[in-house]
Amino acid sequence: AQKVTQAQTEISVVEKEDVTLDCVYETRDTTYYLFWYKQPPSGELVFLIRRNSFDEQNEISGRYSWNFQKSTSSFNFTITASQVVDSAVYFCALSEAQSGYSTLTFGKGTMLLVSP
Amino acid sequence: DGGITQSPKYLFRKEGQNVTLSCEQNLNHDAMYWYRQDPGQGLRLIYYSQIVNDFQKGDIAEGYSVSREKKESFPLTVTSAQKNPTAFYLCASSPGTGGGGYTFGSGTRLTVV
Numbered sequence: 001a002q003k004v005t006q007a008q009t010e011i012s013v014v015e016k017e018d019v020t021l022d023c024v025y026e027t028r029d030t031t032y033y034l035f036w037y038k039q040p041p042s043g044e045l046v047f048l049i050r051r052n053s054f055d056e057q058n059e060i061s062g063r064y065s066w067n068f069q070k071s072t073s074s075f076n077f078t079i080t081a082s083q084v085v086d087s088a089v090y091f092c093a094l095s096e097a098q099s100g101y102s103t104l105t106f107g108k109g110t111m112l113l114v115s116p
Numbered sequence: 117d118g119g120i121t122q123s124p125k126y127l128f129r130k131e132g133q134n135v136t137l138s139c140e141q142n143l144n145h146d147a148m149y150w151y152r153q154d155p156g157q158g159l160r161l162i163y164y165s166q167i168v169n170d171f172q173k174g175d176i177a178e179g180y181s182v183s184r185e186k187k188e189s190f191p192l193t194v195t196s197a198q199k200n201p202t203a204f205y206l207c208a209s210s211p212g213t214g215g216g217g218y219t220f221g222s223g224t225r226l227t228v229v
Binding site for chain 1: 147149156157158159164174204206225
């Protein structure tokens with residue numbers, strides 16, 4: 001069975017600090033996809049990134065970067081120079097592509113609080 | 117614009133009553149999903165459907181029912197058998213194959229009074 005673990009329940013930082021959100025996953029499939037979503041207080045899920053299991057290149061998008069390491073089954077998310085608008089709950093999720101269906105399994109989320 | 121519409125945004129239910137949450141998509145996606153979110157619990161899968169007239173139980177299906185009579189619609193009924201229905205419910209859709217393309221609705225917050 002697939003599982004996603006986000007060990008950090010809540011992180012508080014001061015604006016302009018860098019922060020890393022951890023994500024560890026478990027799956028038996030060799031082909032899978034990893035995701036990060038942002039959930040602001042309004043509740044909707046905002047898609048941030050998707051990465052397939054064959055692409056271990058790190059990715060950078062503005063202040064956001066992701067570090068995918070298959071050797072440690074981790075897909076960590078770093079926000080550089082955090083801003084108050086980054087305050088939200090962040091979810092890591094996993095989708096197995098070879099199981100005949102493609103439901104998303106979510107971690108429990110990390111609440112990020114960025115104070116001015 | 118294509119997307120998913122969930123209604124209503126807020127819903128209040130008296131104990132013992134069934135209530136139906138609406139989810140409509142115009143993305144021509146084959147697959148649709150219902151997730152429940154509780155504080156500190158993340159999102160847990162209730163039901164999903166890959167094609168019309170077919171659906172599968174997720175991890176926490178007890179006390180819920182669904183139907184998929186049309187490709188665009190996947191309503192969720194919270195029955196009186198659901199012991200703790202107060203939660204935030206999110207509907208999603210995807211093309212159906214692994215790999216993403218998931219689109220989420222804006223959610224319905226259900227409160228039992």
